[in-house]
Amino acid sequence: MFAGAVGAAAVTAAGELQLLAAGLSASATAVLAAGLWRGRSIVVPWLLLALGAAAAASFADGGDPARSPLFAAGLLAVGELSYWSLETRLSRPVSGGVAARRAALLSGLVAGSIAIGAVLVSVARIDAGGGLALEGAGVAAAVALAAAVLALSRRAA
């Protein structure tokens, strides 16, 4: 349902690319429903990618970039709820507070992602010029982030 809501928000904001956003959102929601029914976690990243593409389509067609932190938080919530559903589909909680704690954690993550998104939107509005050096720095930052995640996951495992 939450995925459907995020998709609907993307379709509403999409302007001329509404049809594309609607197709992406609808297919993503259907795939998620099927994946949750069958217990397949592989569908979740593809669902998030499709919903993200629908949101990106809305920004490409003159959407307000200030709304992107809300979309980002919505996508995160969809992902977290999907994984939550998949992780607990076979088990039944016997001790209290499992759901409440997870809901609180999810709220915190959503709030944090909105805050980070807002900071990023503000930073993006600063005109720092352009050029190959800045783009190279951007690519390097993205690659460094992926490498850091990989290194941390290896160390933790």
Add this chain to the structure above:
Amino acid sequence: MTRTTSPKLTAYAGLAAFGLLAAVALGRPELAVLAAPFALVPALGLPLAREPSLRAWSTVGAERTVEGGTVALELNLRAEAAVPHAEVAVVLPEGARAVEGPNPALVRIGAGQTVELEWEIECGHWGAYTLGEVAIRSRDALGLFVYEQKVGDRRPLKVYPSAERLRSVLRPLETQPSAGNQVARERGDGIEFADLRPFVHGDRLRRVNWRATARSGELWVNDMHPERNTDVVIFLDTFVEARREDAGTLDLAVRAAATLAERYLAHRDRVGLVVFGGILNWLTPATGIVQRYRIVDALLDAEILLSYAWKDIDVVPRRTLPPQALVVAVSPLLDERALAALADLRRRGFDIAVIEISPVPFAPHTTDESDPLVERLWRLRRAARRTAFHSLGVPVVEWREGEALQSAIEEVAAFRRAAHLARR
């Protein structure tokens, strides 16, 4: 303990990297904003991920139960550091299921806390198992890693086969000298009236039948049948079985053998066991509650072990088959070795009855055109085997799943009565 990366971590890292690279490539900062939360979760979760430290104690409520009975299982889980998400599942033996208590259960254990979990396990199939082991799958706070481990003490659990209802058992043709519940064919001191005969020197006065004496004018005495016990050997054929997923002929055979042993022991008879198959196992005839448990324990170990080695009755120790014993064979009549051994026993003068555990309900249903003919030939061959036993004076009765064992016993008794009359 095994640690694996959750699909969530891989997905989030991939989405974050893809979003950031797409933002740089397309010059759209909104994509970086969309990707940022997916980088935030690993950035927060990875430094905080810790291996859970869990200690567990499990208690099994009973060491033995009957097929279909329940056993309580209690587990205490203690965590040194908080475990926010742990799925706890009982490792169940074959045929068992948790009828009370969630399996798997989802728990949260605080630092230094102990969580107590209870299950009622229903044992659906006889056998010797272990119970008490529990599988735990726990996750860190943000669910980026999955830790799996097995804890708990494995305790032996014996599930005895459930007994069939039997009102009466098959009476052996011959009895033993010891006192018991069976009325012997010979005459002596007993309760059951046998006949009248003229008084001879040495007869007790209290055995004089005064009515007959008054009618005839000379002394007549009552003859009685004494009550004796019998030796019964249960012969379990374990060479091969016919089986589908949930049941097989061995299951029925073990159930029948356990029921017969229990009933004969209740009548103070001596009961022995011969498990004749890939593995030979035997118990010499004895009586009492200890023998009952010995027999049932031996039955729990009965299994089909494929063997091509020829075995005949000579491999069975002589004292296992006492003279004048009744041999009740429980067999699906599928293996020539068991059939030859039974025929050999009969030729040696043993009193034999065969309860055939029908393999027909367990035979696979096929659709090939030639199959009806094959099946007919198979059935004819089985009928020929039965006829061969009948010609030796051995009753063979078919017992099928869902039918009462009593009907098979009555059928054997009827065959023996008819054979007895024919001999006269």
